[in-house]
Amino acid sequence: MNRAEKAALQLQAVSVLRMLKETRTYDELAELTGLPAGDLNRYVNGHVLPGVERAREVVEGVGRDALADELEARVRFDDEGYVDNSGVVFDQSFLDLVAPVAANTLNLERPDVILTAATDGITLGAAMASYFGARLAYAKKSKETAVEDFIESRQRLASGIELTYYLPASAIDDGERVLVVDDLIRSGETQELLLDIALQADADIAGVFALIAVGDEGTNRARELTDAPVGALSSFD
Ligand SMILES: O=P(O)(O)OC[C@H]1O[C@H](OP(=O)(O)OP(=O)(O)O)[C@H](O)[C@@H]1O
Ligand SMILES: Nc1ncnc2[nH]cnc12
Numbered sequence: 221m222n223r224a225e226k227a228a229l230q231l232q233a234v235s236v237l238r239m240l241k242e243t244r245t246y247d248e249l250a251e252l253t254g255l256p257a258g259d260l261n262r263y264v265n266g267h268v269l270p271g272v273e274r275a276r277e278v279v280e281g282v283g284r285d286a287l288a289d290e291l292e293a294r295v296r297f298d299d300e301g302y303v304d305n306s307g308v309v310f311d312q313s314f315l316d317l318v319a320p321v322a323a324n325t326l327n328l329e330r331p332d333v334i335l336t337a338a339t340d341g342i343t344l345g346a347a348m349a350s351y352f353g354a355r356l357a358y359a360k361k362s363k364e365t366a367v368e369d370f371i372e373s374r375q376r377l378a379s380g381i382e383l384t385y386y387l388p389a390s391a392i393d394d395g396e397r398v399l400v401v402d403d404l405i406r407s408g409e410t411q412e413l414l415l416d417i418a419l420q421a422d423a424d425i426a427g428v429f430a431l432i433a434v435g436d437e438g439t440n441r442a443r444e445l446t447d448a449p450v451g452a453l454s455s456f457d
Contacts, residue, residue: 233275319351331399357391394422408441
């Protein structure tokens with residue numbers, strides 16, 4: 221980790237602590253984190269930065285658990301098991317906190333490009349791209365106007381309907397490291413299409429990350445397609 225990465229981690233820990241403090245007293249925050257209330261007060265008020273190891277523990281430990289709890293409180297399942305996740309994907313500042321947690325817990329190396337699927341993957345993709353200083357590319361179910369060359373990937377779904385995603389060919393250069401992200405993974409069909417697009421671009425896969433895994437079919441499918449880390453912030457049955 222270079223100095224800038226350490227500083228970024230320290231600032232992320234402060235953001236996580238500030239989020240946790242919104243609904244807690246310092247004593248409650250001390251109990252949750254195991255850190256002294258006086259230190260927490262100085263971190264939250266910006267007078268002192270947590271040390272790098274402490275920052276890592278906050279981001280990967282309590283931060284991950286707290287974000288997963290927050291995510292679970294914000295999503296709603298309907299009677300047929302479909303998820304309304306607009307309370308999460310519409311909240312860019314929440315997603316900004318998810319990015320370092322995902323990066324640190326999956327041990328992701330810095331990618332060159334974050335690849336996601338329009339529509340709902342875009343806000344998470346933007347948060348991840350900003351965190352890593354990477355570009356964002358999103359594949360769409362229709363061709364972007366005025367673009368001549370596309371990478372396209374088509375799949376016949378279990379329903380028999382064919383699904384095609386298109387990405388402007390210039391979005392990923394060969395040899396670039398691509399992190400595939402999406403808000404939700406269930407069958408894994410979308411992730412498979414995205415991985416196929418990345419491979420057609422001769423990119424290297426840096427990992428696959430979703431906010432929400434519904435069942436384990438999708439993550440298992442992604443694991444069969446890549447040796448890179450695959451994970452989700454929260455899993456639901
Ligand atoms: O693992 P899977 O079974 O492929 O499901 C996951 C995909 O489904 C949703 O997108 P949707 O196709 O509904 O498009 P949207 O983002 O435009 O809502 C979600 O955003 C994922 O991209
Ligand atoms: N919103 C959603 N909930 C559950 N499964 C899905 N598959 C695609 N979109 C979904």
